[in-house]
């Protein structure tokens with residue numbers, strides 16, 4: 550079985566490192582001239598899949614935008630996952646799950662077990678019930694060749710109150726990164742256990758070289774730039790996946806214009822791996 554880290558490394562080599570977030574915001578549906586209903590959700594999401602899944606390495610649907618339409622929205626999310634993977638993109642399900650261990654097992658079954666209708670290549674996870682509460686997800690990733698991206702230094706302004714808090718010498722974010730370093734030990738070319746670190750965090754004293762990938766939201770609409778990423782990540786930038794949702798999605802609904810926006814995004818972040 551090929552690990553997620555190995556598949557990601559190949560995808561970056563073949564397609565570049567840009568990740569497109571498939572986030573059907575109500576405001577974007579309106580910008581596209583669509584109604585705020587499930588038929589429009591489907592039209593929006595599958596147009597984005599058609600445009601970008603054949604050209605980018607990773608797509609990241611944010612589950613909340615589908616959940617708000619109930620079971621029919623989840624049915625659209627299932628198609629986003631299946632059709633994106635069929636077009637050759639890795640799917641990073643952005644659901645930011647995290648709960649006590651026994652419930653984490655159910656989240657692992659829902660998103661990381663290949664027999665699930667929502668089975669994805671990787672999942673975003675919240676470690677704020679303690680990193681060990683994510684063990685069932687870590688085990689599922691090892692069993693099924695999937696990946697996990699754990700919130701460490703998020704792009705929102707409220708994050709630091711928790712993530713910069715100290716327990717003695719270590720910050721909370723530093724402790725999360727240590728767990729990831731341990732989970733990725735010995736993996737090559739890169740581990741399957743990533744961190745979420747925003748392009749907007751300014752600077753950090755944390756060591757981001759933990760042999761794992763970095764999901765980097767905050768690029769584009771939230772103001773983060775390639776220069777910010779080079780400064781913040783240093784040598785760890787080679788495993789960075791800059792992620793953009795609204796900036797790319799605003800290029801729709803025309804498929805060619807959307808695809809061009811994704812290609813431009815890919816070109817703009819190419820130098821991170823140089």
Ligand SMILES: O=C(O)c1cc(=O)[nH]c(=O)n1[C@@H]1O[C@H](COP(=O)(O)O)[C@@H](O)[C@H]1O
Nearest residue numbers: 611673703704705747766770771793794795
């Ligand atoms: O995990 C994420 O993707 C994420 C983490 C974070 O720290 N900040 C953040 O904005 N995100 C997600 O990134 C997307 C926002 O992308 P933009 O529309 O490009 O700002 C949403 O899906 C957020 O949930």
